[in-house]
Amino acid sequence: MIIGVVKEIKNNENRVGLTPAGTETLKKAGHAVLVEQGAGVGSGFSDESYITAGAQILADKKALFDQTEMIIKVKEPLSPEYQLFHEGQILFTYLHLAPEPELTRALLEKKVTGIAYETIERNHTLPLLSPMSEVAGRMAVQVGAHCLEKPFGGKGILLGGVPGVEPAQVVIVGGGIVGTNAAKMAVGMGARVTVLDTSADRLVYLDDIFGGRVTTVMSNSYNIAGWVKKADLLIGAVLLPGEKAPKLVSEEMVTSMEPGSVIVDVAIDQGGSVETIDRVTTHSDPTYVKHGVVHYSVANMPGAVARTSTFALTNATLDYALQIANKGWKDALRADAGLAKGLNTYAGKITFKGVAEAHKLAFTPVEEVLA
Ligand SMILES: NC(=O)C1=CN([C@@H]2O[C@H](COP(=O)(O)OP(=O)(O)OC[C@H]3O[C@@H](n4cnc5c(N)ncnc54)[C@H](O)[C@@H]3O)[C@@H](O)[C@H]2O)C=CC1
Ligand SMILES: CC(=O)C(=O)O
Known part of the structure; x- marks a missing residue:
C-alpha cells in the first residue's frame, strides 16, 4: 500500500502521524511511505531521518494526497484539506465528527473511508484515545x-x-x-x-x-x-x-x-x-x-508537548496501520471487531451511530459495509 504522512495545519499542532521508526516498520512490510516535507519537524524528526528509514519526501501536499491510498494523520482535517481527498482514500486519524457537521459533509462528499482513532475499541477500552x-x-x-x-x-x-x-x-x-x-x-x-x-x-x-x-x-x-x-x-x-x-x-x-x-x-x-x-x-x-x-x-492539548505525544500516539497506532496496510482495510476490520468500530464514514455513508444521530443523518451499520 502507498501511505501518506502529512504536516498538520491546526494551530500549534506539532505532532505527526508516523515516526521514522514506524516508517521503517511499514517499509519492511513492503509498503511505500510518502512524507510531506517538514511533517516531523515539530516533533523533532528531520526529513533526513524519514529518508534514512525508507520514506520519500514530497513538498507538494496535493501530489502526496493524489498518490496515496491511506493518509495517516493526527488531527481531523481542516477546511483547506477537504478538497485534497479522493474517493476511496483511507483516512486514519482523530476525527471527532459528532460536533463537526462541515467536516462530516466533506468526508461524505469525497467518499473517504474515515477510520477514527477515538472510536476504535479493545477489551472495552479506547486504545488509540x-x-x-x-x-x-x-x-x-x-x-x-x-x-x-x-x-x-x-x-x-x-x-x-x-x-x-x-x-x-x-x-x-x-x-x-x-x-x-x-x-x-x-x-x-x-x-x-x-x-x-x-x-x-x-x-x-x-x-x-x-x-x-x-x-x-x-x-x-x-x-x-x-x-x-x-x-x-x-x-x-x-x-x-x-x-x-x-x-x-x-x-x-x-x-x-x-x-x-x-x-x-x-x-x-x-x-x-x-x-x-x-x-x-x-x-x-x-x-x-x-x-x-x-x-x-x-x-489539541497534546500538540503542545509534541515529542512526548507523537511517541505515545504512534506506539498505539502503528500496529493498526500495519494491519490495515497488510490486509487491506476491509479484511483488517473483518478480523478485528474493535478496529471495525473505528469506521465512521465509507462511500458517502455514516457508519458510526453517534455521529449519524448528532447530525440527524442516515446510519449504515459497519457489518453491512463489511458483508
Ligand atoms: N482537548 C484535548 O486535547 C483532548 C481531549 N480528549 C478528550 O477528553 C475526553 C475524555 O476522554 P477519556 O478520559 O479518554 O474518556 P474515558 O472514556 O476514559 O472517560 C470518560 C469518563 O466519563 C464518564 N462519564 C460518562 N458520563 C458521565 C457523566 N454524566 N458524569 C460524569 N462522568 C461521566 C465515564 O464513566 C468515563 O469514566 C474525550 O472527549 C476525549 O476525546 C482527550 C485527549 C486530548
Ligand atoms: C484526542 C485528540 O483529539 C487529540 O489528542 O488531539
Missing part, C-alpha cells in the same frame, strides 16, 4: 495551575497551598483516562481533589488506587452543582464514545464559581461539557473570561 488522554489529563492540571496565577486571570492561588495556607480544590467531572491522570497530577501537587463519575465501578477503582487521597462522588446534576461551586479548578473529562459530549455544567453553575476560578474543558474535542464554553480556543490564545471565570478549551 488513551495515550492522548493520558497526556491531556496531566496537562489539564499543569495549564489549570498556570491559569490560577493572577497574571493569567486566575484568583492567585497555588494549587498545593503552603504550610499554614489551604490548598486549592480541584473538581474533575469524568473519572476515565483524562480524569485519572488529572487526579494523579493534582494529588501530586498537593491539591484537594474530587472526581465525579456515573460509573460506580470507576469510583470504586479510583478510591482504591488513590488510597483516600481523592474524594469520589456519584455524578448527577445535584452533586455536580454542589462541587462546581467549590471548585478553584474545574476539569471537564467526560466522554460518551463518538457522541457529542453532554453539557453537564450549566451556565448557572458557572456563575456560582468564585471570580478567578478556572475551567479546563478537555472534552472540548467532542463539543465540550460546559455550557459557557462557546468556542474552541488555540494554543496561541488559549483562554477567555466569562462570568469572571477563566475558560480554557484547546482541542
Whole structure:
C-alpha cells in the first residue's frame, strides 16, 4: 500500500502521524511511505531521518494526497484539506465528527473511508484515545495551575497551598483516562481533589488506587452543582464514545464559581461539557473570561508537548496501520471487531451511530459495509 504522512495545519499542532521508526516498520512490510516535507519537524524528526528509514519526501501536499491510498494523520482535517481527498482514500486519524457537521459533509462528499482513532475499541477500552488522554489529563492540571496565577486571570492561588495556607480544590467531572491522570497530577501537587463519575465501578477503582487521597462522588446534576461551586479548578473529562459530549455544567453553575476560578474543558474535542464554553480556543490564545471565570478549551492539548505525544500516539497506532496496510482495510476490520468500530464514514455513508444521530443523518451499520 502507498501511505501518506502529512504536516498538520491546526494551530500549534506539532505532532505527526508516523515516526521514522514506524516508517521503517511499514517499509519492511513492503509498503511505500510518502512524507510531506517538514511533517516531523515539530516533533523533532528531520526529513533526513524519514529518508534514512525508507520514506520519500514530497513538498507538494496535493501530489502526496493524489498518490496515496491511506493518509495517516493526527488531527481531523481542516477546511483547506477537504478538497485534497479522493474517493476511496483511507483516512486514519482523530476525527471527532459528532460536533463537526462541515467536516462530516466533506468526508461524505469525497467518499473517504474515515477510520477514527477515538472510536476504535479493545477489551472495552479506547486504545488509540488513551495515550492522548493520558497526556491531556496531566496537562489539564499543569495549564489549570498556570491559569490560577493572577497574571493569567486566575484568583492567585497555588494549587498545593503552603504550610499554614489551604490548598486549592480541584473538581474533575469524568473519572476515565483524562480524569485519572488529572487526579494523579493534582494529588501530586498537593491539591484537594474530587472526581465525579456515573460509573460506580470507576469510583470504586479510583478510591482504591488513590488510597483516600481523592474524594469520589456519584455524578448527577445535584452533586455536580454542589462541587462546581467549590471548585478553584474545574476539569471537564467526560466522554460518551463518538457522541457529542453532554453539557453537564450549566451556565448557572458557572456563575456560582468564585471570580478567578478556572475551567479546563478537555472534552472540548467532542463539543465540550460546559455550557459557557462557546468556542474552541488555540494554543496561541488559549483562554477567555466569562462570568469572571477563566475558560480554557484547546482541542489539541497534546500538540503542545509534541515529542512526548507523537511517541505515545504512534506506539498505539502503528500496529493498526500495519494491519490495515497488510490486509487491506476491509479484511483488517473483518478480523478485528474493535478496529471495525473505528469506521465512521465509507462511500458517502455514516457508519458510526453517534455521529449519524448528532447530525440527524442516515446510519449504515459497519457489518453491512463489511458483508
Ligand atoms: N482537548 C484535548 O486535547 C483532548 C481531549 N480528549 C478528550 O477528553 C475526553 C475524555 O476522554 P477519556 O478520559 O479518554 O474518556 P474515558 O472514556 O476514559 O472517560 C470518560 C469518563 O466519563 C464518564 N462519564 C460518562 N458520563 C458521565 C457523566 N454524566 N458524569 C460524569 N462522568 C461521566 C465515564 O464513566 C468515563 O469514566 C474525550 O472527549 C476525549 O476525546 C482527550 C485527549 C486530548
Ligand atoms: C484526542 C485528540 O483529539 C487529540 O489528542 O488531539
